[in-house]
Amino acid sequence: xxxxxxxxxxxxxxxxxxxxxxxxxxxxxxxxxxxxxxxxxxxxxxxxxxxxxxxxxxxxxxxxxxxxxxxxxxxxxxxxxxxxxxxxxxxxxxxxxxxxxxxxxxxxxxxxxxxxxxxxxxxxxxxxxxxxxxxxxxxxxxx
Numbered sequence: 225x226x227x228x229x230x231x232x233x234x235x236x237x238x239x240x241x242x243x244x245x246x247x248x249x250x251x252x253x254x255x256x257x258x259x260x261x262x263x264x265x266x267x268x269x270x271x272x273x274x275x276x277x278x279x280x281x282x283x284x285x286x287x288x289x290x291x292x293x294x295x296x297x298x299x300x301x302x303x304x305x306x307x308x309x310x311x312x313x314x315x316x317x318x319x320x321x322x323x324x325x326x327x328x329x330x331x332x333x334x335x336x337x338x339x340x341x342x343x344x345x346x347x348x349x350x351x352x353x354x355x356x357x358x359x360x361x362x363x364x365x366x367x
Contacts, residue, residue: 228236247262 243262243265250262
């Protein structure tokens with residue numbers, strides 16, 4: 225049903241009022257043929273209005289279905305984008321965590337090698353100190 229202006233609606237209302245007035249006049253005059261004709265015209269008008277309303281309802285349903293479909297698609301796209309962002313952040317965190325673990329492992333290895341070098345150097349010092357102490361003791365015993 226196309227949108228009507230207030231003037232057009234008022235004209236339609238006036239026509240309906242005139243038709244109702246004619247029906248009332250025919251009823252007063254007991255003009256059966258005029259009443260039946262008016263009743264038939266009203267039925268036709270009601271059927272037309274009903275058909276128009278049904279068409280508008282179907283159109284509205286179609287629009288709602290279309291909007292619902294677009295809405296679902298939009299939210300599905302948004303969820304997919306958010307999931308992608310979360311997965312990317314998680315991968316980034318996992319990469320950072322792995323890098324941090326590798327850095328820590330390398331630091332531990334350097335520290336362990338440092339301890340080993342220190343232990344070897346300490347052992348060498350102790351061996352040399354022991355040899356010198358034995359030589360001094362042997363020299364004192366021989367003297």
